[in-house]
Amino acid sequence: MRLTTSLVLATCLLAGLAPAAEAQQPPTRGIVNVTGQLYRAQNNNHYTVFLVTPEGIIMSDPINRDFARWLKAEYATRFKVPVRYVLYTHRDWDHASGGVVFADTAEFVGHRNMLAALAPPAGNPPLTPDAVKMDGNKNGLVERSEATGAIQERFDMFDYNRDGFVSGGEIARGSVSDVYAPTTTYTDRHTVTLGGKRVTMTYLGIAHADDSSVLHFPDERAVFSADVMQIKRLPGGLAPHVGSWIDALSIINSLDFEHALTGHALSGTKKDAADSLRYLEDIAKGVAAGVAAGRGLAEIQKTLTLDAYKGFERWDTIRAAHIEAVYSTMRGSRPATPTGTR
Ligand SMILES: [Zn+2]
Structure with missing residues:
Protein backbone atom coordinates (compact mmCIF):
# COMPACT_ATOMS: atom_id res chain seq x y z
CA MET A 1 0.00 0.00 0.00
CA MET A 229 -15.95 9.88 -0.96
CA GLN A 230 -15.94 11.80 -4.24
CA ILE A 231 -18.80 13.89 -5.58
CA LYS A 232 -19.72 13.63 -9.28
CA ARG A 233 -16.20 12.26 -9.71
CA LEU A 234 -15.00 8.67 -10.03
CA PRO A 235 -12.46 7.48 -7.44
CA GLY A 236 -8.78 7.60 -8.39
CA GLY A 237 -8.60 3.82 -8.01
CA LEU A 238 -10.46 0.90 -6.45
CA ALA A 239 -7.66 -0.64 -4.40
CA PRO A 240 -7.51 -2.98 -2.70
CA HIS A 241 -10.87 -4.19 -4.14
CA VAL A 242 -14.26 -2.81 -5.04
CA GLY A 243 -15.89 -4.53 -2.05
CA SER A 244 -13.88 -2.38 0.34
CA TRP A 245 -15.11 0.73 -1.47
CA ILE A 246 -18.73 -0.40 -1.30
CA ASP A 247 -18.26 -1.03 2.44
CA ALA A 248 -16.72 2.41 3.02
CA LEU A 249 -19.35 4.32 1.03
CA SER A 250 -22.06 2.32 2.80
CA ILE A 251 -20.71 3.43 6.17
CA ILE A 252 -20.71 7.06 5.02
CA ASN A 253 -24.22 6.80 3.60
CA SER A 254 -25.51 5.28 6.85
CA LEU A 255 -24.83 8.57 8.64
CA ASP A 256 -27.41 11.34 8.95
CA PHE A 257 -26.25 14.27 6.81
CA GLU A 258 -27.16 16.72 4.10
CA HIS A 259 -23.74 18.23 3.30
CA ALA A 260 -21.26 15.82 1.66
CA LEU A 261 -17.85 17.54 1.93
CA THR A 262 -14.81 16.15 0.16
CA GLY A 263 -11.01 16.51 0.16
CA HIS A 264 -10.94 17.23 -3.59
CA ALA A 265 -13.10 18.98 -6.17
CA LEU A 266 -16.85 19.24 -5.72
CA SER A 267 -18.86 18.91 -2.56
CA GLY A 268 -22.50 17.88 -2.69
CA THR A 269 -25.47 16.37 -0.94
CA LYS A 270 -26.60 13.08 0.51
CA LYS A 271 -28.00 12.18 -2.91
CA ASP A 272 -24.56 12.69 -4.46
CA ALA A 273 -22.97 10.44 -1.83
CA ALA A 274 -25.62 7.80 -2.60
CA ASP A 275 -24.82 8.13 -6.33
CA SER A 276 -21.14 7.45 -5.59
CA LEU A 277 -22.09 4.24 -3.79
CA ARG A 278 -24.43 3.26 -6.63
CA TYR A 279 -21.60 3.64 -9.17
CA LEU A 280 -19.53 1.11 -7.22
CA GLU A 281 -22.44 -1.30 -6.97
CA ASP A 282 -23.23 -0.89 -10.67
CA ILE A 283 -19.65 -1.56 -11.77
CA ALA A 284 -19.40 -4.60 -9.48
CA LYS A 285 -22.70 -6.01 -10.78
CA GLY A 286 -21.88 -5.15 -14.39
CA VAL A 287 -18.51 -6.89 -14.34
CA ALA A 288 -19.95 -9.90 -12.53
CA ALA A 289 -22.66 -10.21 -15.19
CA GLY A 290 -20.04 -9.96 -17.94
CA VAL A 291 -17.87 -12.64 -16.38
CA ALA A 292 -20.92 -14.88 -15.87
CA ALA A 293 -21.77 -14.46 -19.56
CA GLY A 294 -18.26 -15.56 -20.52
CA ARG A 295 -17.11 -12.17 -21.77
CA GLY A 296 -13.47 -11.15 -21.66
CA LEU A 297 -12.12 -7.95 -20.16
CA ALA A 298 -11.95 -5.97 -23.40
CA GLU A 299 -15.52 -6.84 -24.27
CA ILE A 300 -16.77 -5.86 -20.83
CA GLN A 301 -14.87 -2.59 -21.04
CA LYS A 302 -16.58 -1.90 -24.36
CA THR A 303 -20.11 -2.79 -23.31
CA LEU A 304 -20.23 -1.71 -19.65
CA THR A 305 -20.42 2.02 -20.36
CA LEU A 306 -22.09 3.09 -17.10
CA ASP A 307 -23.78 5.95 -18.90
CA ALA A 308 -25.61 7.05 -15.77
CA TYR A 309 -22.27 8.50 -14.64
CA LYS A 310 -21.33 10.17 -17.91
CA GLY A 311 -21.35 13.62 -16.32
CA PHE A 312 -18.91 12.54 -13.60
CA GLU A 313 -15.32 13.77 -13.69
CA ARG A 314 -12.96 11.00 -14.95
CA TRP A 315 -15.84 8.94 -16.41
CA ASP A 316 -14.05 8.91 -19.77
CA THR A 317 -10.50 8.46 -18.46
CA ILE A 318 -10.68 5.99 -15.55
CA ARG A 319 -13.76 3.83 -16.09
CA ALA A 320 -11.86 1.21 -18.11
CA ALA A 321 -9.20 0.92 -15.39
CA HIS A 322 -11.91 0.47 -12.75
CA ILE A 323 -13.49 -2.31 -14.82
CA GLU A 324 -10.08 -3.96 -15.17
CA ALA A 325 -9.52 -3.75 -11.40
CA VAL A 326 -12.92 -5.28 -10.61
CA TYR A 327 -12.43 -7.93 -13.31
CA SER A 328 -9.01 -8.88 -11.91
CA THR A 329 -10.45 -9.17 -8.41
CA MET A 330 -13.30 -11.36 -9.64
CA ARG A 331 -10.93 -13.56 -11.60
CA GLY A 332 -8.86 -13.96 -8.45
CA SER A 333 -5.79 -12.04 -9.58
CA ARG A 334 -4.38 -8.84 -8.22
CA PRO A 335 -5.55 -5.59 -9.81
CA ALA A 336 -3.07 -4.68 -12.53
CA THR A 337 -3.76 -0.98 -12.32
CA PRO A 338 -2.07 1.26 -9.78
CA THR A 339 -4.33 3.48 -7.73
CA GLY A 340 -3.98 7.11 -6.86
CA THR A 341 -4.01 9.15 -3.67
CA ARG A 342 -6.58 11.42 -5.14
ZN1 LIG B 1 -6.26 13.06 -1.93
Whole structure:
Protein backbone atom coordinates (compact mmCIF):
# COMPACT_ATOMS: atom_id res chain seq x y z
CA MET A 1 0.00 0.00 0.00
CA ARG A 2 2.78 2.41 0.84
CA LEU A 3 4.56 1.46 -2.36
CA THR A 4 1.63 2.89 -4.28
CA THR A 5 2.76 6.35 -3.21
CA SER A 6 5.45 6.59 -5.85
CA LEU A 7 3.01 5.45 -8.51
CA VAL A 8 0.62 8.11 -7.35
CA LEU A 9 3.28 10.73 -7.67
CA ALA A 10 3.72 9.78 -11.28
CA THR A 11 -0.03 10.18 -11.71
CA CYS A 12 0.07 13.62 -10.11
CA LEU A 13 2.92 14.69 -12.36
CA LEU A 14 1.09 13.56 -15.46
CA ALA A 15 -1.96 15.48 -14.28
CA GLY A 16 0.12 18.63 -13.98
CA LEU A 17 -0.54 18.76 -10.26
CA ALA A 18 3.03 18.50 -9.02
CA PRO A 19 3.99 20.77 -6.12
CA ALA A 20 6.73 22.30 -8.26
CA ALA A 21 4.18 23.43 -10.82
CA GLU A 22 2.02 24.85 -8.07
CA ALA A 23 4.93 26.63 -6.46
CA GLN A 24 5.45 28.80 -9.52
CA GLN A 25 2.23 30.69 -8.88
CA PRO A 26 0.49 31.70 -5.67
CA PRO A 27 -1.69 28.90 -4.31
CA THR A 28 -5.44 29.17 -4.64
CA ARG A 29 -6.72 29.47 -1.10
CA GLY A 30 -10.02 30.35 0.44
CA ILE A 31 -12.57 29.70 3.15
CA VAL A 32 -16.26 29.10 2.43
CA ASN A 33 -19.00 28.77 5.04
CA VAL A 34 -20.93 25.49 4.77
CA THR A 35 -23.54 25.98 7.48
CA GLY A 36 -23.57 27.41 11.00
CA GLN A 37 -19.97 27.57 12.18
CA LEU A 38 -18.73 24.84 9.81
CA TYR A 39 -16.36 25.94 7.04
CA ARG A 40 -14.54 24.35 4.09
CA ALA A 41 -11.04 25.64 3.31
CA GLN A 42 -9.14 25.21 0.04
CA ASN A 43 -5.47 24.90 -0.86
CA ASN A 44 -5.29 24.41 -4.64
CA ASN A 45 -6.73 20.94 -5.33
CA HIS A 46 -7.01 19.99 -1.66
CA TYR A 47 -9.73 20.85 0.85
CA THR A 48 -10.20 20.56 4.59
CA VAL A 49 -13.02 21.55 6.96
CA PHE A 50 -13.20 23.19 10.39
CA LEU A 51 -15.83 23.86 13.03
CA VAL A 52 -15.59 26.95 15.22
CA THR A 53 -16.84 26.74 18.82
CA PRO A 54 -16.57 29.26 21.66
CA GLU A 55 -13.82 27.12 23.20
CA GLY A 56 -11.74 26.59 20.09
CA ILE A 57 -11.62 25.05 16.64
CA ILE A 58 -12.00 21.43 15.59
CA MET A 59 -10.36 20.99 12.20
CA SER A 60 -9.55 18.16 9.82
CA ASP A 61 -6.46 17.73 7.63
CA PRO A 62 -3.77 20.44 7.81
CA ILE A 63 -2.74 19.62 4.17
CA ASN A 64 0.77 21.15 4.39
CA ARG A 65 2.85 23.48 6.50
CA ASP A 66 2.46 26.62 4.37
CA PHE A 67 -1.27 26.22 4.15
CA ALA A 68 -1.51 25.44 7.88
CA ARG A 69 0.35 28.67 8.68
CA TRP A 70 -2.00 30.62 6.42
CA LEU A 71 -5.03 28.96 8.03
CA LYS A 72 -3.73 29.63 11.54
CA ALA A 73 -3.44 33.34 10.72
CA GLU A 74 -6.99 33.34 9.29
CA TYR A 75 -8.28 31.68 12.46
CA ALA A 76 -6.56 34.32 14.60
CA THR A 77 -8.01 37.19 12.57
CA ARG A 78 -11.52 35.89 12.06
CA PHE A 79 -12.33 33.75 15.07
CA LYS A 80 -9.78 34.53 17.81
CA VAL A 81 -9.83 31.00 19.26
CA PRO A 82 -7.10 28.34 19.05
CA VAL A 83 -7.24 24.95 17.33
CA ARG A 84 -8.05 22.31 19.95
CA TYR A 85 -8.38 19.26 17.69
CA VAL A 86 -6.87 18.12 14.41
CA LEU A 87 -8.82 15.10 13.12
CA TYR A 88 -7.05 13.24 10.31
CA THR A 89 -8.90 11.65 7.38
CA HIS A 90 -5.90 9.40 6.59
CA ARG A 91 -2.10 9.44 6.54
CA ASP A 92 -1.34 10.46 2.95
CA TRP A 93 1.30 13.21 2.84
CA ASP A 94 -0.74 15.51 0.61
CA HIS A 95 -3.57 15.72 3.17
CA ALA A 96 -1.93 15.09 6.54
CA SER A 97 1.31 17.13 6.43
CA GLY A 98 1.96 20.32 8.40
CA GLY A 99 0.08 19.60 11.64
CA VAL A 100 3.08 20.71 13.70
CA VAL A 101 1.83 24.28 13.13
CA PHE A 102 -1.04 23.54 15.53
CA ALA A 103 0.92 21.38 17.99
CA ASP A 104 1.08 24.21 20.55
CA THR A 105 -2.67 23.97 21.24
CA ALA A 106 -4.15 20.89 19.57
CA GLU A 107 -4.76 17.24 20.22
CA PHE A 108 -4.28 15.12 17.08
CA VAL A 109 -6.63 12.22 16.43
CA GLY A 110 -6.29 9.53 13.80
CA HIS A 111 -7.16 5.91 13.21
CA ARG A 112 -4.80 3.51 14.99
CA ASN A 113 -3.38 2.28 11.67
CA MET A 114 -1.90 5.73 11.04
CA LEU A 115 0.81 4.95 13.59
CA ALA A 116 2.09 1.95 11.63
CA ALA A 117 2.09 3.99 8.42
CA LEU A 118 4.16 6.75 10.06
CA ALA A 119 6.55 4.43 11.91
CA PRO A 120 10.26 4.65 11.05
CA PRO A 121 11.30 2.81 7.88
CA ALA A 122 11.67 -0.89 8.57
CA GLY A 123 13.93 -3.42 6.90
CA ASN A 124 15.92 -2.70 3.81
CA PRO A 125 13.72 -3.15 0.74
CA PRO A 126 15.36 -2.54 -2.64
CA LEU A 127 14.96 0.77 -4.44
CA THR A 128 11.94 1.03 -6.72
CA PRO A 129 12.73 0.71 -10.47
CA ASP A 130 12.39 4.51 -10.85
CA ALA A 131 14.81 5.09 -7.98
CA VAL A 132 17.30 2.60 -9.43
CA LYS A 133 17.43 4.81 -12.54
CA MET A 134 18.25 7.83 -10.33
CA ASP A 135 21.02 5.98 -8.49
CA GLY A 136 23.88 7.05 -10.76
CA ASN A 137 26.72 5.91 -8.47
CA LYS A 138 24.99 2.58 -7.78
CA ASN A 139 25.36 2.76 -4.00
CA GLY A 140 21.76 1.61 -3.46
CA LEU A 141 20.67 5.03 -2.20
CA VAL A 142 19.36 8.18 -3.84
CA GLU A 143 21.46 11.25 -2.99
CA ARG A 144 19.84 14.66 -3.14
CA SER A 145 21.86 15.46 -6.27
CA GLU A 146 20.63 12.27 -7.95
CA ALA A 147 16.96 12.69 -7.12
CA THR A 148 14.41 13.50 -9.81
CA GLY A 149 10.65 13.81 -9.91
CA ALA A 150 8.74 13.30 -6.71
CA ILE A 151 11.79 12.34 -4.67
CA GLN A 152 13.54 15.54 -5.74
CA GLU A 153 10.48 17.65 -4.97
CA ARG A 154 9.89 16.19 -1.52
CA PHE A 155 13.35 14.91 -0.65
CA ASP A 156 13.22 16.05 2.99
CA MET A 157 9.80 14.46 3.47
CA PHE A 158 11.20 11.12 2.27
CA ASP A 159 14.51 11.42 4.16
CA TYR A 160 13.27 10.20 7.55
CA ASN A 161 16.68 10.17 9.29
CA ARG A 162 17.87 13.34 7.51
CA ASP A 163 21.14 11.79 6.40
CA GLY A 164 20.95 13.25 2.91
CA PHE A 165 20.17 9.86 1.32
CA VAL A 166 16.82 8.33 0.48
CA SER A 167 16.81 4.56 0.97
CA GLY A 168 14.47 1.84 -0.26
CA GLY A 169 12.88 1.79 3.19
CA GLU A 170 12.29 5.53 3.13
CA ILE A 171 10.70 5.29 -0.31
CA ALA A 172 8.44 2.46 0.86
CA ARG A 173 7.35 4.56 3.88
CA GLY A 174 6.53 7.47 1.63
CA SER A 175 6.99 11.22 1.95
CA VAL A 176 5.26 11.38 5.33
CA SER A 177 8.01 12.93 7.45
CA ASP A 178 6.06 16.16 7.90
CA VAL A 179 2.95 14.36 9.14
CA TYR A 180 2.54 15.10 12.84
CA ALA A 181 1.62 11.75 14.38
CA PRO A 182 -1.76 11.41 16.09
CA THR A 183 -1.54 11.88 19.87
CA THR A 184 -4.82 10.00 20.26
CA THR A 185 -5.86 7.00 18.19
CA TYR A 186 -9.07 5.02 17.94
CA THR A 187 -10.24 1.74 16.46
CA ASP A 188 -13.91 1.84 15.40
CA ARG A 189 -15.46 5.13 16.39
CA HIS A 190 -14.34 8.21 18.33
CA THR A 191 -16.21 11.36 19.37
CA VAL A 192 -14.66 14.67 20.38
CA THR A 193 -16.70 17.34 22.15
CA LEU A 194 -15.82 21.00 22.50
CA GLY A 195 -17.80 24.15 23.21
CA GLY A 196 -21.10 22.29 23.09
CA LYS A 197 -20.31 20.71 19.70
CA ARG A 198 -19.59 17.11 18.69
CA VAL A 199 -17.63 15.53 15.88
CA THR A 200 -17.54 11.76 15.41
CA MET A 201 -14.86 9.88 13.49
CA THR A 202 -15.81 6.50 12.04
CA TYR A 203 -13.33 4.01 10.59
CA LEU A 204 -13.91 3.29 6.90
CA GLY A 205 -11.98 0.03 6.55
CA ILE A 206 -9.36 -0.58 3.87
CA ALA A 207 -10.61 1.36 0.84
CA HIS A 208 -7.85 3.65 -0.55
CA ALA A 209 -5.77 3.38 2.65
CA ASP A 210 -6.16 1.24 5.79
CA ASP A 211 -6.51 4.23 8.14
CA SER A 212 -9.34 6.30 6.65
CA SER A 213 -11.92 8.08 8.81
CA VAL A 214 -15.11 9.87 7.89
CA LEU A 215 -15.86 12.90 10.05
CA HIS A 216 -19.51 13.43 11.01
CA PHE A 217 -20.83 16.77 12.29
CA PRO A 218 -24.26 15.74 13.62
CA ASP A 219 -25.55 19.23 14.50
CA GLU A 220 -24.48 20.59 11.09
CA ARG A 221 -25.65 17.41 9.33
CA ALA A 222 -22.37 17.20 7.43
CA VAL A 223 -19.73 14.58 6.64
CA PHE A 224 -16.14 15.06 5.47
CA SER A 225 -14.10 12.40 3.69
CA ALA A 226 -10.89 12.80 1.68
CA ASP A 227 -10.24 10.45 -1.26
CA VAL A 228 -12.82 7.81 -0.29
CA MET A 229 -15.95 9.88 -0.96
CA GLN A 230 -15.94 11.80 -4.24
CA ILE A 231 -18.80 13.89 -5.58
CA LYS A 232 -19.72 13.63 -9.28
CA ARG A 233 -16.20 12.26 -9.71
CA LEU A 234 -15.00 8.67 -10.03
CA PRO A 235 -12.46 7.48 -7.44
CA GLY A 236 -8.78 7.60 -8.39
CA GLY A 237 -8.60 3.82 -8.01
CA LEU A 238 -10.46 0.90 -6.45
CA ALA A 239 -7.66 -0.64 -4.40
CA PRO A 240 -7.51 -2.98 -2.70
CA HIS A 241 -10.87 -4.19 -4.14
CA VAL A 242 -14.26 -2.81 -5.04
CA GLY A 243 -15.89 -4.53 -2.05
CA SER A 244 -13.88 -2.38 0.34
CA TRP A 245 -15.11 0.73 -1.47
CA ILE A 246 -18.73 -0.40 -1.30
CA ASP A 247 -18.26 -1.03 2.44
CA ALA A 248 -16.72 2.41 3.02
CA LEU A 249 -19.35 4.32 1.03
CA SER A 250 -22.06 2.32 2.80
CA ILE A 251 -20.71 3.43 6.17
CA ILE A 252 -20.71 7.06 5.02
CA ASN A 253 -24.22 6.80 3.60
CA SER A 254 -25.51 5.28 6.85
CA LEU A 255 -24.83 8.57 8.64
CA ASP A 256 -27.41 11.34 8.95
CA PHE A 257 -26.25 14.27 6.81
CA GLU A 258 -27.16 16.72 4.10
CA HIS A 259 -23.74 18.23 3.30
CA ALA A 260 -21.26 15.82 1.66
CA LEU A 261 -17.85 17.54 1.93
CA THR A 262 -14.81 16.15 0.16
CA GLY A 263 -11.01 16.51 0.16
CA HIS A 264 -10.94 17.23 -3.59
CA ALA A 265 -13.10 18.98 -6.17
CA LEU A 266 -16.85 19.24 -5.72
CA SER A 267 -18.86 18.91 -2.56
CA GLY A 268 -22.50 17.88 -2.69
CA THR A 269 -25.47 16.37 -0.94
CA LYS A 270 -26.60 13.08 0.51
CA LYS A 271 -28.00 12.18 -2.91
CA ASP A 272 -24.56 12.69 -4.46
CA ALA A 273 -22.97 10.44 -1.83
CA ALA A 274 -25.62 7.80 -2.60
CA ASP A 275 -24.82 8.13 -6.33
CA SER A 276 -21.14 7.45 -5.59
CA LEU A 277 -22.09 4.24 -3.79
CA ARG A 278 -24.43 3.26 -6.63
CA TYR A 279 -21.60 3.64 -9.17
CA LEU A 280 -19.53 1.11 -7.22
CA GLU A 281 -22.44 -1.30 -6.97
CA ASP A 282 -23.23 -0.89 -10.67
CA ILE A 283 -19.65 -1.56 -11.77
CA ALA A 284 -19.40 -4.60 -9.48
CA LYS A 285 -22.70 -6.01 -10.78
CA GLY A 286 -21.88 -5.15 -14.39
CA VAL A 287 -18.51 -6.89 -14.34
CA ALA A 288 -19.95 -9.90 -12.53
CA ALA A 289 -22.66 -10.21 -15.19
CA GLY A 290 -20.04 -9.96 -17.94
CA VAL A 291 -17.87 -12.64 -16.38
CA ALA A 292 -20.92 -14.88 -15.87
CA ALA A 293 -21.77 -14.46 -19.56
CA GLY A 294 -18.26 -15.56 -20.52
CA ARG A 295 -17.11 -12.17 -21.77
CA GLY A 296 -13.47 -11.15 -21.66
CA LEU A 297 -12.12 -7.95 -20.16
CA ALA A 298 -11.95 -5.97 -23.40
CA GLU A 299 -15.52 -6.84 -24.27
CA ILE A 300 -16.77 -5.86 -20.83
CA GLN A 301 -14.87 -2.59 -21.04
CA LYS A 302 -16.58 -1.90 -24.36
CA THR A 303 -20.11 -2.79 -23.31
CA LEU A 304 -20.23 -1.71 -19.65
CA THR A 305 -20.42 2.02 -20.36
CA LEU A 306 -22.09 3.09 -17.10
CA ASP A 307 -23.78 5.95 -18.90
CA ALA A 308 -25.61 7.05 -15.77
CA TYR A 309 -22.27 8.50 -14.64
CA LYS A 310 -21.33 10.17 -17.91
CA GLY A 311 -21.35 13.62 -16.32
CA PHE A 312 -18.91 12.54 -13.60
CA GLU A 313 -15.32 13.77 -13.69
CA ARG A 314 -12.96 11.00 -14.95
CA TRP A 315 -15.84 8.94 -16.41
CA ASP A 316 -14.05 8.91 -19.77
CA THR A 317 -10.50 8.46 -18.46
CA ILE A 318 -10.68 5.99 -15.55
CA ARG A 319 -13.76 3.83 -16.09
CA ALA A 320 -11.86 1.21 -18.11
CA ALA A 321 -9.20 0.92 -15.39
CA HIS A 322 -11.91 0.47 -12.75
CA ILE A 323 -13.49 -2.31 -14.82
CA GLU A 324 -10.08 -3.96 -15.17
CA ALA A 325 -9.52 -3.75 -11.40
CA VAL A 326 -12.92 -5.28 -10.61
CA TYR A 327 -12.43 -7.93 -13.31
CA SER A 328 -9.01 -8.88 -11.91
CA THR A 329 -10.45 -9.17 -8.41
CA MET A 330 -13.30 -11.36 -9.64
CA ARG A 331 -10.93 -13.56 -11.60
CA GLY A 332 -8.86 -13.96 -8.45
CA SER A 333 -5.79 -12.04 -9.58
CA ARG A 334 -4.38 -8.84 -8.22
CA PRO A 335 -5.55 -5.59 -9.81
CA ALA A 336 -3.07 -4.68 -12.53
CA THR A 337 -3.76 -0.98 -12.32
CA PRO A 338 -2.07 1.26 -9.78
CA THR A 339 -4.33 3.48 -7.73
CA GLY A 340 -3.98 7.11 -6.86
CA THR A 341 -4.01 9.15 -3.67
CA ARG A 342 -6.58 11.42 -5.14
ZN1 LIG B 1 -6.26 13.06 -1.93
